[in-house]
Amino acid sequence: MRMSEIKRKTTETDISLKLDLDGSGKSEIDTGCGxxxxxxxxxxxxxxxxxxxxxxxxxxxxxxxxxxDLGIVLGSAFAESLGDMRGIERYADIVLPMDETLMLCAVDISGRDYLGFDVSIPAAKVGDFDTELVKEFFLGFVRKAAVTLHFKELAGENTHHIIEAMFKAFGRTMAKAVKINEEYEGEIPSTKGVL
Known part of the structure; x- marks a missing residue:
């Protein structure tokens, strides 16, 4: 089973996270931020x-x-759930439309952390949420998951739609990248033999 349970407690946060890569999309989320x-x-x-x-x-x-810290913990859970990454697709991308917004997301589960963030978020806040924190979430994620992740906004005007399209595209892209490909017969998808 490709599952992980991570607990992380600091003087600033106390986080508990459970992840099942082979689930059905069920979630129970309570972060203190709607x-x-x-x-x-x-x-x-x-x-x-x-x-x-x-x-x-x-x-x-x-x-x-x-x-x-949510990005850090989610990234840690992905790394742990994937283990040595045998048989995964590794690469994935999507161009996701949402009304006036068009978002590209691409990932390489490479063992190397990098965030490409070519996204212009028009408003500084959505409700009481500082939109600059979206990038901080994804930076925390890539550092702990050790993945290369790119976002490119191809079109967009509405702040909420831009961020929502990012998270939808992120979910769909990660799902494709971690999918087990039976043709690989448990091989590690790298000429190096390790990711």
């Missing part, structure tokens, strides 16, 4: 991952520590 709850629910649903997350953070300060 907007992140919504985004992680979209990610799980569109990726068909089962995801349970609780986060208690210093939200009286702001959402920064919670959002960054």
């Amino acid at each position: 907007f992140m709850d919504h985004m992680l629910t979209l990610f799980a649903r569109h990726g068909r991952f089962d995801l349970a997350v609780t986060c208690k953070g210093d939200v009286k300060v702001d959402y920064h520590h919670s959002v960054e």
Whole structure:
């Protein structure tokens, strides 16, 4: 089973996360930030991952520590769930439309962390959520998951739609990349023999 359970407690956050890569899209999300709850629910649903997350953070300060640490914990869960990555597709991409927004997302589960973030987010806030934290979430994720992840906004005007399209595309792209390809017969998808 490709599953992981991660607990991470710091002076700023206390996070518990369970991930099943071969789930059905069920989620139970309580991060203390309604907007992140919504985004992680979209990610799980569109990726068909089962995801349970609780986060208690210093939200009286702001959402920064919670959002960054959620990315770190989700990245750690992916790395642990994938193990040595035998038989996975490794590469995946999608161009996802959402009304006026068009978002490209591509991933390489490479063992190397890199975030390409060519996205212009027009508004500084959605409700009480600072939109600059979207990039912080994905930076935390790629560092711990050791993946190369690119986002490119091809069209977009509405801040909520841009971010929502990112999380939907992220879920669908990760689902394709971690999919087991029977043709690989348990091989590691690299000429190096290791990722």
